[in-house]
């Protein structure tokens with residue numbers, strides 16, 4: 078049976094409440110648009126605990142022995158991400174085919190984007206930095222999406238990392254409707270125009286209802302692992318025709334007696350040698366460390382956090398592999414890419430050993446979220462509209478620059494789309510938008 082969620086027609090239906098969906102919903106709702114957010118996950122209270130992380134994490138295969146992780150919850154993948162913020166560059170704009178500088182300036186004013194002062198660096202980060210410097214490698218601090226005012230004396234706080242859930246909450250405060258456990262299965266198209274979506278709404282333990290919702294504009298922000306399939310089902314051609322990139326990565330770890338490691342923010346500094354790979358500081362929180370050891374069946378080190386020194390290695394892989402008609406991802410790393418991993422691993426081992434690390438081991442290869450499957454000016458126009466009128470895409474599928482971290486750029490893309498949609502939905506324009514909250518800035 079198909080139920081209509083409401084007779085009301087929304088201005089915009091935003092599918093997915095991650096980085097892009099949350100930003101879009103917030104920007105549109107504050108401009109007085111009638112916004113419906115459909116999110117397949119629940120509205121979990123986000124905490125850095127085993128049960129909380131396990132409840133939201135979903136892994137997808139993107140190749141043989143290669144998996145990527147995302148989060149299914151209100152706020153999407155930012156409930157798991159690290160908060161590293163590599164800003165878009167001229168190359169990013171060139172590869173996207175659009176300029177985001179106005180939105181970058183706006184987002185910088187609203188978000189806590191700053192390097193972490195030395196007072197935030199853990200003993201393990203300082204040891205790593207010193208060891209690398211002795212060998213001629215220079216760690217550079219990254220900008221982080223971290224509200225430092227929440228970190229008393231530089232203490233690590235999971236809540237200090239910016240998360241898209243806060244934007245969903247703002248959107249709802251501005252009048253947006255959020256329906257959780259609502260998995261969109263189909264875009265409704267009439268006369269070549271998107272008019273709504275069909276979704277499965279989980280109601281209670283066993284019951285799922287098939288519902289529809291109608292909107293003047295439909296935006297797919299379901300994330301890079303879900304959007305290609307929804308578009309393929311709409312008949313859009315050539316999705317993922319050049320494959321994808323997915324920044325394969327793993328960690329190299331070793332024990333240093335007496336290190337006295339403490340909880341800290343992952344990825345706050347890294348070494349870029351311009352050789353197609355990056356060497357990151359693998360310092361993290363003790364909870365995340367335990368999860369990594371469990372996932373890698375390294376029982377022996379489960380309680381060795383205080384003496385563990387780690388580096389993360391990541392390669393900037395080329396576009397390749399394929400996206401199947403069923404939305405599945407398949408990629409095999411080339412010999413050159415495997416060699417880059419080897420080269421990076423050798424440097425990591427050198428730095429760890431110089432710091433006195435023993436018992437060196439590596440974790441299994443993981444992929445980042447696949448990028449590059451949908452291209453602006455090919456699959457969508459400059460305003461992110463597909464060939465199907467009123468159907469838009471705004472999420473990680475559009476990421477075109479392998480060299481940057483995606484979240485900040487995605488926030489800017491969503492801001493840009495919100496301006497376009499707002500302008501194209503004329504009638505309720507009269508009132509001005511209320512001021513936005515500015516997240517406390519770095520101290």
Ligand SMILES: Cc1cc2nc3c(=O)[nH]c(=O)nc-3n(C[C@H](O)[C@H](O)[C@H](O)COP(=O)(O)OP(=O)(O)OC[C@H]3O[C@@H](n4cnc5c(N)ncnc54)[C@H](O)[C@@H]3O)c2cc1C
Nearest residue numbers: 093095097117153154159160161261300472473482483484
């Ligand atoms: C472990 C990890 C670490 C990361 N670290 C960083 C970092 O340090 N810096 C950085 O910039 N980025 C990082 N990222 C990547 C970043 O989190 C993502 O690029 C970004 O959040 C993607 O945003 P999105 O809007 O495309 O999708 P998401 O945030 O993934 O949101 C998609 C949402 O859509 C929902 N959804 C999916 N299908 C449906 C459907 N059919 N119906 C309804 N809802 C649906 C999902 O449940 C989800 O909530 C990391 C990611 C992970 C997993």
